Amino acid sequence: MDRFKLTLSGRALWATAMVALLFIFLFGGLVKLQLVNHAELAKRSENNRLRVVPIIPRRGIVYDRDGRVIIDNRPSYTVSIVPAEMVSDRTVPHLAGLIELDSAQILKRMLRNQVSRQQPAPVKKDVPFDAIAVLEEQSLAFPGVSYQMERVRMYVDSLGAEAFTGYVGEVSPEDLSESDGERQGYQPGSMIGKKGLEKQYDQLLRGREGTEYVEIAASGQILGPYTEREALEAIPGSDITLSIDIDVQEAAVHALDSFCCGAVVAMDPRTGEVLAATSYPGFDANIFSSVIPESLWTEIRTDSTHPLLNRVLNGLYPPGSTTKLITVGAALEEGLINEHTTLKPCYGGMQFGNRFFRCWEHSGHGTLNCIHALEQSCDVFMYQIGLSLGIDLLHDYFAKCGFGRPTGIDLPGESDGLNPDTKYYDERYGKNKWTRALVLNNAIGQGEILSTPLQLAQFYCGIANDGLVYRPHLVKKISRPNGEEINVPPVVSFRLPFSKQTLDILYEGIRLVVEGERGTARAQRRKDYTVGGKTGTAQNPHGENHAWFCGVAPLEHPEIVVCAIVENSGDGSKYAAPVVGKVIKAYMDKRTARADMANLTPVDTSHAEL
Amino acid sequence: MLNYRDLDWKLIGAALALSLIGVILIMSAQHYAESDYARAYYQRQLIWLAVALVVFAIVIHLPLRLFDLGAYLFYGIAVAMLILVLIIGSTRMGANRWFAFGPVSLAPSDIAKIALVFALARFFAYTKWPPTSKRRLTVSAIMTVIPIALILKQPDLGTSLVFFVILFVLWFWSGLSPWYLLLILSPLASLVAASYWWSWALYFVVLLTFLGIIRPGIFFSVMVVVANLAFGIVTPIVWGRLAEYQRLRILTFLNPELDPRGAGYQIIQSKIAIGSGGLWGKGFLNGSQSRLEFLPERHTDFIFSVLGEEFGLWGALIVLGLFAYILIRSIRIAMRCRSRFASHIVMGAVAIIVFQMLVNIGMTLGFMPVTGLPLPFVSYGGTGLVLVWTLIALIVSADYHWQEY
Known part of the structure; x- marks a missing residue:
């Protein structure tokens, strides 16, 4: 039994060895922390005491x-409570009376947002200034309450x-x-x-x-x-x-507000500056500056009029008759017609294959040249030149007029629109599974062609500016905090694929739409200034037609192009043209007023006070 | 009269150095505290150090014979105090550990540590029963379990572990083979091995082989096997019946980092403090972990973290070196003493100091549970300081009288 018994010195050796072992163990622990992990732990120690504000x-x-x-x-004021400084029977009940939350809600939010007992825990954002004034004046009644x-x-x-x-x-x-x-x-x-x-x-x-x-x-x-x-x-x-002009912008908003939905873009064709842009109905951007109540957000998201859809950039509509200028322009450029050419007369429609393609004017337009075809927006004239041009040629002209791709405006998320060609139809319907009749639709801006209001406005800027298209833009000037000012120059985007001669013919067309005897927008004729434009009525399989109008004024030296769409309303001449008319009027009135002011001001007052 | 030149001044010097380092660290730990009371901790520690040195001076003048004769009486008084503190002690942080005398509080468990050392030393010094006899093991175990039971009622797990360690060290010192100690501790291993049935079976094969080689006698062998079986079987059952939060509490006791916001927070902050100190430390009064109060209990339990942060590895090594010097020198003294009683007293003192140091520093380094055991000499605390200086006095006295039987 005593085989294993140790002598006294043996035990002392054992004990010393054990103690030595413990010290090696502790030494190892120290080396690991202070040498091996030093860098990381030193950083954590700094992070402990460092707060980045x-x-x-x-x-x-x-x-x-x-x-x-x-x-x-x-x-905007956020009210917070410092938990450590709170007095339970005063702080919360007093606060409850002030910030429209009950005591239980306040406590719940405080606990949820609490980081430490010494740090303010936010309980309500965007508290009105009146309430903050009360907190400031009667701070003794609200121990522990602070605001940021x-x-x-x-x-x-x-x-x-x-x-x-x-x-x-x-x-x-x-x-x-x-x-x-x-x-x-x-x-x-x-x-x-x-x-x-x-x-x-x-x-x-x-x-x-x-x-x-x-x-x-x-x-x-x-x-x-x-x-x-x-x-x-x-x-x-x-x-x-x-470049936005608040007066024009407001006119655009008011012009639309009697309708369900629509959009207006106004631009200066000489520079590409956007004077007004509105999508109706919209939403109040201020709601994002505060806490959005869940119910309000749901309401906005599920609204059948889609207030969140930015119709200016992302609203995709068939351009309807507004793009008949392209159809005619292409035919002129390709030498298919000249300004005197008359085609087969319009009897309210045209037979193609086994289908009868109607003109919007069921009683027919009779025999027309291309200028009057634009003035009266005759579909049958367009069908005929469309057939001669064919889908791909028409596609090319649309593309060269800026359709099917973003305009490059200085706003994010712009849509491409849609400008179909043979390839597109082959992919969509299969090779040889579609007919050439589709070109008839394209020729009158119907069918698959889709445009945003901005693309259309851009195109009309080109028409109004001798074919030169400036890239649409909103920012005119950037003022840096150091006083430096940067003017943003206009940038030429592209040139319309039309000769001067063709442009003049098209321009005469849009003049007659308003000024002509039988123009579709005769009602927009003004005494003080001349307006040109083109109506459009986009067929809408889901309801009433979308009304388009693109207007240019003053015709002699165009300064403003306005393009409006009114969804689900009916004829362009009846619904969209008046909207454009009002916007142009706002612009022209302001211009006249400015000119009057300029004639009055040259009184030299510089010596008056001396 | 003593011949002062023959006192072990190196040992006394090492102990004094540790105590003064403690005062400096306490000063640094609470230097930026808001309350005047906290900032003055180091001054109170200095006063306590003076008291401890007076106690030291008295104890080295007393004959060891006196302690020998009075050992059981002292033990009895200590047990009575432990009972009394449960009844009239003041409660702090949910535990009845202290007698309050005005501003001074006294922890009877500190007194009981010395009392147990005396009682066991006397018992082992004179018993004729052989080291492995049932009676010898049983009586000494009962002497130890009585104060443990009373301290667990306070409750204070960390301190009660010190008593176990005293018993084990003195068993070893009085001649019980380390293999026997291993066998006595084996049920704890069984507890871990019983996590899986196959590991438990394997463990039993090893245990039985071990018993076969050592052949400690039928009674001892049966006790060991029964204890191992009982721990292996009962513990998983008890574990299974514990509520989730109770299990969590045990697990976080063993591994505090499971609970980074509670117990683990202290450990993590302590490791950051020590580790960020690096080789040379951040300098006196310059430890951000301590100054900005990320370190909890920094003048008591986590004083070593302040050392590691402000004085780095070299500072920590000086303190470890001083401890090592005191302990190894004490073991030599224990070996040299002709008096069996004195020899056991010294080893009991070694047991107390080494265990508290290990658990405390181990805790600050992150591989020991948070038990609340202070670092001897260094941590703030009056009775702790007086206790440890009493132990030093006994060691110095035993050394001085080493030739006496």
């Missing part, structure tokens, strides 16, 4: 061409401008992963432009976020600046001046 710069303000504000910033101010976007309402302004929102994980969001200075929680100009010019508008480093204690209390890292100053965003 972003400094959000002022986002750029957006003005109209006359310097009137379209997008501004406003203060941030700037949010404010969109001037009544402008119906969300089609181009877009809106901002909190940066999403996709935004961060896309296009190196992190490197471009976005952090989780940053605001980013989600649509429209806010998205397109986000980098300019947002400026550069600054960063401040502060040292914090374990309790979350801020102790002061963290001196080992230099703070990064914030740079305010650039202001942007648009």
